[in-house]
Amino acid sequence: xxxxxxxxxxxxxxxxxxxxxxxxxxxxxxxxxxxxxxxxxxxxxxxxxxxxxxxxxxxxxxxxxxxxxxxxxxxxxxxxxxxxxxxxxxxxxxxxxxxxxxxxxxxxxxxxxxxxxxxxxxxxxxxxxxxxxxxxxxxxxxxxxxxxxxxxxxxxxxxxxxxxxxxxxxxxxxxxxxxxxxxxxxxxxxxxxxxxxxxxxxxxxxxxxxxxxxxxxxxxxxxxxxxxxxxxxxxxxxxxxxxxxxxxxxxxx
Amino acid sequence: xxxxxxxxxxxxxxxxxxxxxxxxxxxxxxxxxxxxxxxxxxxxxxxxxxxxxxxxxxxxxxxxxxxxxxxxxxxxxxxxxxxxxxxxxxxxxxxxxxxxxxxxxxxxxxxxxxxxxxxxxxxxxxxxxxxxxxxxxxxxxxxxxxxxxxxxxxxxxxxxxxxxxxxxxxxxxxxxxxxxxxxxxxxxxxxxxxxxxxxxxxxxxxxxxxxxxxxxxxxxxxxxxxxxxxxxxxxxxxxxxxxxxxxxxxxxxxxxxxxxxxxxxxxxxxxxxx
Numbered sequence: 001x002x003x004x005x006x007x008x009x010x011x012x013x014x015x016x017x018x019x020x021x022x023x024x025x026x027x028x029x030x031x032x033x034x035x036x037x038x039x040x041x042x043x044x045x046x047x048x049x050x051x052x053x054x055x056x057x058x059x060x061x062x063x064x065x066x067x068x069x070x071x072x073x074x075x076x077x078x079x080x081x082x083x084x085x086x087x088x089x090x091x092x093x094x095x096x097x098x099x100x101x102x103x104x105x106x107x108x109x110x111x112x113x114x115x116x117x118x119x120x121x122x123x124x125x126x127x128x129x130x131x132x133x134x135x136x137x138x139x140x141x142x143x144x145x146x147x148x149x150x151x152x153x154x155x156x157x158x159x160x161x162x163x164x165x166x167x168x169x170x171x172x173x174x175x176x177x178x179x180x181x182x183x184x185x186x187x188x189x190x191x192x193x194x195x196x197x198x199x200x201x202x203x204x205x206x207x208x209x210x211x212x213x214x215x216x217x218x219x220x221x222x223x224x225x226x227x228x229x230x231x232x233x234x235x236x237x238x239x240x241x242x243x244x245x246x247x248x249x250x251x252x253x
Numbered sequence: 254x255x256x257x258x259x260x261x262x263x264x265x266x267x268x269x270x271x272x273x274x275x276x277x278x279x280x281x282x283x284x285x286x287x288x289x290x291x292x293x294x295x296x297x298x299x300x301x302x303x304x305x306x307x308x309x310x311x312x313x314x315x316x317x318x319x320x321x322x323x324x325x326x327x328x329x330x331x332x333x334x335x336x337x338x339x340x341x342x343x344x345x346x347x348x349x350x351x352x353x354x355x356x357x358x359x360x361x362x363x364x365x366x367x368x369x370x371x372x373x374x375x376x377x378x379x380x381x382x383x384x385x386x387x388x389x390x391x392x393x394x395x396x397x398x399x400x401x402x403x404x405x406x407x408x409x410x411x412x413x414x415x416x417x418x419x420x421x422x423x424x425x426x427x428x429x430x431x432x433x434x435x436x437x438x439x440x441x442x443x444x445x446x447x448x449x450x451x452x453x454x455x456x457x458x459x460x461x462x463x464x465x466x467x468x469x470x471x472x473x474x475x476x477x478x479x480x481x482x483x484x485x486x487x488x489x490x491x492x493x494x495x496x497x498x499x500x501x502x503x504x505x506x507x508x509x510x511x512x513x514x515x516x517x518x519x520x521x522x523x524x525x526x527x
Contacts, residue, residue: 148364150334150352150358150360153351153352154352154354154357155378156353157380165377166366169366169368170368
């Protein structure tokens with residue numbers, strides 16, 4: 001029963017907020033926001049025109065490619081840098097200088113290189129994901145207990161066995177946390193990238209709805225969709241953390 | 254000061270230096286003239302000085318010394334994790350060039366792999382065996398260290414003592430000739446530590462491994478070892494090797510035990526009064 005209430009409480013809060021939102025808009029004269037019902041209508045309208053699925057898929061497509069590409073390159077790169085301390089230390093200042101540059105600052109460069117289109121947006125997501133994942137992987141290696149490495153050497157593991165049987169499982173919990181956080185960042189960036197660089201996707205929907213006739217119901221519908229999908233992505237990666245052989249990394253022990 | 258000198262002459266009569274070994278053991282391990290100097294920030298720190306130690310096959314040797322004296326460094330050198338500045342280690346006549354599965358190092362319980370179950374940890378070093386052999390070996394050592402019922406448990410679900418037994422089982426499972434143990438029970442509470450000593454002796458009698466056991470606990474060394482190697486403060490030298498001529502199970506309130514204990518206390522320069 002307690003569990004049931006705990007699950008219902010967030011739903012109750014959402015309903016409460018929607019109600020307050022609805023009546024607050026209803027009783028004021030200035031048009032600050034569309035009502036929740038108008039937003040729901042906007043979502044339905046998008047679905048009827050086939051744009052809902054098209055835009056969501058377009059955004060997810062860009063995130064998937066940019067994020068997956070970054071993960072495939074950044075994780076081995078970061079692990080290698082973490083393993084070879086010297087090269088890691090040599091490259092670290094450069095990484096730290098690139099890191100504070102917002103991926104959005106790269107928009108002009110990416111348009112110059114790849115033109116206006118999918119590749120540009122994917123490139124921006126790649127940039128947003130690559131360095132955080134590299135740094136996560138680097139730090140994860142640095143935190144592997146030397147006792148575990150020595151134990152593995154003691155049992156006569158080859159270099160590749162050492163990587164697959166000790167290094168990889170030892171860093172996996174930290175990598176998964178890093179992947180989850182970075183996926184959130186990638187999702188933030190795709191919206192911004194679509195506002196400038198392409199003509200489909202949820203970011204495009206928001207800008208386009210405003211430009212083409214101040215359709216604020218569609219603007220907010222786009223925002224809600226972004227929030228819900230971001231939440232689902234986070235839930236998905238979070239479920240990875242429940243895998244039992246990984247859970248040791250999250251306990252305080 | 255005068256009384257200490259007088260006492261150490263008494264000690265000599267209690268612990269004869271000319272060791273009369275019950276049986277002559279074949280030399281398993283020989284550390285020859287080991288010296289170790291660390292360079293830290295341009296300072297040369299001598300940690301070990303001219304250590305010469307022979308350990309017989311199947312013998313249980315404790316290396317006893319104050320914290321930070323370099324006894325762990327010595328164990329790491331013997332195990333092949335560190336190369337000494339001078340000297341060399343021979344095991345079965347061959348110079349040690351690195352760690353080897355025939356000689357397993359047992360760390361404190363933090364050495365178990367937290368991402369593997371009890372079974373996974375014990376089977377860690379058995380990758381060269383067939384699946385059936387591996388399963389059989391794992392079952393044997395789960396039983397030997399008394400972890401039945403916890404085969405599928407992860408280390409975080411185990412107590413400190415159980416994790417320590419798991420690590421011993423993982424080491425024994427690959428059937429090594431030698432075990433190196435670096436203060437393995439140091440992180441356990443005193444009651445668990447006492448039980449673990451009994452367990453280790455039981456396992457040692459069953460498996461007859463050569464054991465080199467590093468500790469700073471005088472009582473622990475006398476309860477466990479055939480011989481206790483007493484180290485000096487840094488740079489560590491072998492101060493004395495004490496033969497523990499009491500048969501197992503040892504009565505820790507017997508006269509001989511107390512004599513040996515007091516002898517070592519004085520050797521280290523401690524009066525045994527609190």
